Structures are given as C-alpha cells and as structure tokens.
Amino acid sequence: MELKEAGICEGISEVIVTTRSWAGEPNAAPIGIITILNEDENENKHFVKLYEGTKTLSNVMETNKLAANVSDDAVLFVKAAFGNLNEAHLSLFSGFPVLNGAKSWILFKSAFIEKNGESGNFLFQLTPIAVKINQNEVKAINRGLNAVIEAAIIATRYAITKDKREKEDMEKIMKLYADIVEKCGGRREKEALKILHEHRERKRSPEGL
Amino acid sequence: MELKEAGICEGISEVIVTTRSWAGEPNAAPIGIITILNEDENENKHFVKLYEGTKTLSNVMETNKLAANVSDDAVLFVKAAFGNLNEAHLSLFSGFPVLNGAKSWILFKSAFIEKNGESGNFLFQLTPIAVKINQNEVKAINRGLNAVIEAAIIATRYAITKDKREKEDMEKIMKLYADIVEKCGGRREKEALKILHEHRERKRSPEGL
Numbered sequence: 001m002e003l004k005e006a007g008i009c010e011g012i013s014e015v016i017v018t019t020r021s022w023a024g025e026p027n028a029a030p031i032g033i034i035t036i037l038n039e040d041e042n043e044n045k046h047f048v049k050l051y052e053g054t055k056t057l058s059n060v061m062e063t064n065k066l067a068a069n070v071s072d073d074a075v076l077f078v079k080a081a082f083g084n085l086n087e088a089h090l091s092l093f094s095g096f097p098v099l100n101g102a103k104s105w106i107l108f109k110s111a112f113i114e115k116n117g118e119s120g121n122f123l124f125q126l127t128p129i130a131v132k133i134n135q136n137e138v139k140a141i142n143r144g145l146n147a148v149i150e151a152a153i154i155a156t157r158y159a160i161t162k163d164k165r166e167k168e169d170m171e172k173i174m175k176l177y178a179d180i181v182e183k184c185g186g187r188r189e190k191e192a193l194k195i196l197h198e199h200r201e202r203k204r205s206p207e208g209l
Numbered sequence: 210m211e212l213k214e215a216g217i218c219e220g221i222s223e224v225i226v227t228t229r230s231w232a233g234e235p236n237a238a239p240i241g242i243i244t245i246l247n248e249d250e251n252e253n254k255h256f257v258k259l260y261e262g263t264k265t266l267s268n269v270m271e272t273n274k275l276a277a278n279v280s281d282d283a284v285l286f287v288k289a290a291f292g293n294l295n296e297a298h299l300s301l302f303s304g305f306p307v308l309n310g311a312k313s314w315i316l317f318k319s320a321f322i323e324k325n326g327e328s329g330n331f332l333f334q335l336t337p338i339a340v341k342i343n344q345n346e347v348k349a350i351n352r353g354l355n356a357v358i359e360a361a362i363i364a365t366r367y368a369i370t371k372d373k374r375e376k377e378d379m380e381k382i383m384k385l386y387a388d389i390v391e392k393c394g395g396r397r398e399k400e401a402l403k404i405l406h407e408h409r410e411r412k413r414s415p416e417g418l
Binding site for chain 1: 221
C-alpha cells in the first residue's frame with residue numbers, strides 16, 4: 001500500500017498518533033512516522049520509535065495498533081503534546097480512535113523490532129491496514145506553523161532537562177521560534193503559541209507542581 | 210477572490226515569486242506573501258515587501274505584476290534563493306512566467322503603497338487577477354523541509370552580515386537546522402541542503418568572489 005497519497009512521505013512525517021488501551025481508553029500524541037525507501041523492493045517501509053513511560057507505548061503494546069493522523073493544525077499539535085486532546089477531538093473507526101479534522105489518517109498494525117536500551121525507545125515496524133483521505137488541498141509553507149512545532153518539541157524536552165546551560169540555550173531558541181510565529185503565523189499558530197506559553201507558565205507555578 | 214483554496218492563508222505564505230522585466234526577462238525568488246484578514250469587510254488583503262536592489266523589485270516596478278507560486282519543493286526554494294532557477298523551470302501564462310510544478314499559482318497586479326526608508330523595502334498591495342490550482346494533495350509536516358527554508362533564509366542574511374558574533378550565532382543555528390534536515394528530511398530536502406552548502410562553500414572560495 002502506497003501512503004504518499006495519504007501524506008506520508010520519505011523521511012519523518014510529523015503526525016498526531018492516536019491509540020487506545022486494551023480497555024478502550026483513547027490517547028493522542030504528536031509523533032514522527034519514519035519512512036524509508038527500500039530501493040531493492042522499490043517500496044517504502046514505515047517505522048515508529050516510542051518512548052518508555054508513554055501512554056502511546058503502553059497502548060501499542062496492548063493493541064498492536066496505532067493511527068497516524070495527518071494535520072497541519074498547530075493548536076491540535078500543541079494540545080496533543082501536552083496530553084490535552086480528549087474524546088471530543090476523536091471519532092471511532094471500527095472501535096479505534098482517529099482525529100476529527102485530520103486531513104487523512106492511516107491505521108497501522110505494529111510489530112515490535114527492538115529496544116534501544118540507551119535512549120529508552122522501542123522501535124516498531126508499521127504496516128497499513130486502513131487509509132482514509134478526508135481533504136486534499138494546496139497550502140503554502142507558513143514558517144509560523146513549523147516554528148510552533150519546533151517550539152513544542154523543545155518545550156517537552158525543556159521539562160526533562162536538568163543542565164542549566166542547556167536550558168538557557170533552549171530558552172533562546174524558543175524565543176527565536178516565538179518571534180517567527182508572531183511574524184509569520186496566522187491566528188491558529190498564534191493561539192497554539194499562547195497555549196504553549198500558558199502550559200509552560202503553569203509548569204513553573206507551584207500549582208502545577 | 211478567495212485565495213485560501215490556492216494555498217494562500219492568513220499570516221505569511223512562503224512562495225516562489227516569478228516576475229518578468231519589461232523586456233521579458235524572467236526572474237524567480239523566494240518571497241513571503243503577507244495576508245491580513247480585514248475583519249470589517251471580512252475579506253483578506255494581500256501585501257508583499259520587496260527589497261531595494263533586487264530583480265523582483267525592479268521587475269514589479271516595470272510591469273506592476275507578480276506571480277506567487279505555491280510549492281513545497283525544498284530544492285526549488287534553495288535554487289530560487291540563489292538565483293538559480295532558469296527558464297527551464299518556468300512556463301508562460303499570457304506571456305507571464307510561472308513555475309513548472311507549482312501546486313498552484315496566483316497572478317497578482319501590484320499597487321505601490323510606501324517605502325520604508327529604514328529597512329529599504331517597498332510595500333505593495335496585491336490583487337489577484339488569475340489563479341491556477343494544479344495539484345491538491347495531503348502532506349504531513351516534515352521538519353526537514355522547514356529546516357531547509359529556515360537555513361536558506363539565514364544563509365542569505367549571513368552573506369550580508371558583518372558582525373562576527375552575529376555570524377557565529379547564525380552558524381550555530383544553521384548547524385541545528387542541518388541536523389534536523391539530516392534526521393527528518395527525505396532525499397529532496399537533503400539534496401536542497403547539499404546545494405545550500407555548496408553555494409556557501411563557493412562564496413567562501415576565491416573563485417566565488
């Protein structure tokens with residue numbers, strides 16, 4: 001099955017991965033789907049790295065499935081990054097949660113390959129079992145959208161970084177991305193940045209601890 | 210005319226702008242189209258800032274037209290940034306150059322608004338006079354693509370920056386973007402990064418001076 005038409009191309013595709021636990025509780029998180037062209041067979045292979053301690057990993061362990069939801073909505077990415085996408089954002093396809101408003105989604109079955117002890121991630125190979133394309137469109141590159149994604153990635157790392165110098169460097173880069181969002185983003189990107197900042201402020205305040 | 214369907218949304222849309230001189234010589238350059246929602250009239254207004262000394266500005270002065278070509282091809286953006294898109298990459302629409310392989314293009318007429326003396330840019334308001342949508346599709350976010358765009362923007366600024374400390378900061382950030390391209394990009398993004406590096410190397414060598 002060729003997933004290019006569903007938006008999954010060579011390299012790492014940043015998507016919102018939805019999963020469910022064995023008991024049926026849904027989860028959503030922003031994750032990269034790795035696509036490698038196997039030149040011998042002239043077909044793409046798909047992989048994902050999932051981290052120890054995450055809901056996505058435990059759900060995939062329980063069900064051997066995940067859905068990759070393609071979206072360019074900065075707000076959904078930021079909300080997913082902080083665990084704030086709830087059932088109102090999701091629909092069920094054959095009992096499996098997928099993202100409302102996704103431009104496309106691909107339901108994959110997963111096969112465990114190996115654990116990387118050092119970085120604590122688990123590598124899975126993914127095989128598509130269902131694909132839905134909801135919305136084809138043209139959209140110009142917006143630097144603000146990607147600045148939000150980069151800032152969200154750094155913000156999640158910032159929370160687990162201990163080194164002071166490293167944290168200062170991260171703050172500088174987050175400021176750079178915030179400036180790009182203010183300059184180039186539309187309202188959706190600016191709203192996403194606001195949510196990101198609010199989340200960071202909460203983390204700093206005693207109530208958030 | 211609503212340009213959302215052609216990929217031009219609120220904020221700054223990074224596109225490849227094609228123009229021609231009065232005599233007919235074409236030019237292509239990566240430029241941001243600024244879109245602002247005018248809430249009173251509930252319609253978008255489009256603007257562009259063009260810089261003194263650029264071919265795009267002199268062409269727009271001569272013809273009062275430009276075409277915004279929507280693309281997500283990293284190689285085309287990098288080539289355009291260094292003036293390396295030639296006639297083989299362009300077609301003519303009613304005598305005006307547009308980009309082959311653009312997902313869409315919008316031909317605008319331009320009206321000069323004001324010159325910003327300090328930054329040396331000229332602001333124009335843009336009104337669409339023709340739109341072509343060639344290819345609707347779904348595509349997941351690829352951090353590598355945007356890292357190439359950011360690196361290309363910094364590389365063009367690097368060339369005109371005198372301050373040593375500022376240049377060092379730029380080099381650090383370009384390295385960061387190069388790492389993202391290597392990790393997340395597909396072949397097209399990696400090829401674009403290679404062209405970017407080759408261009409920078411040439412600029413440093415005596416032959417390039």
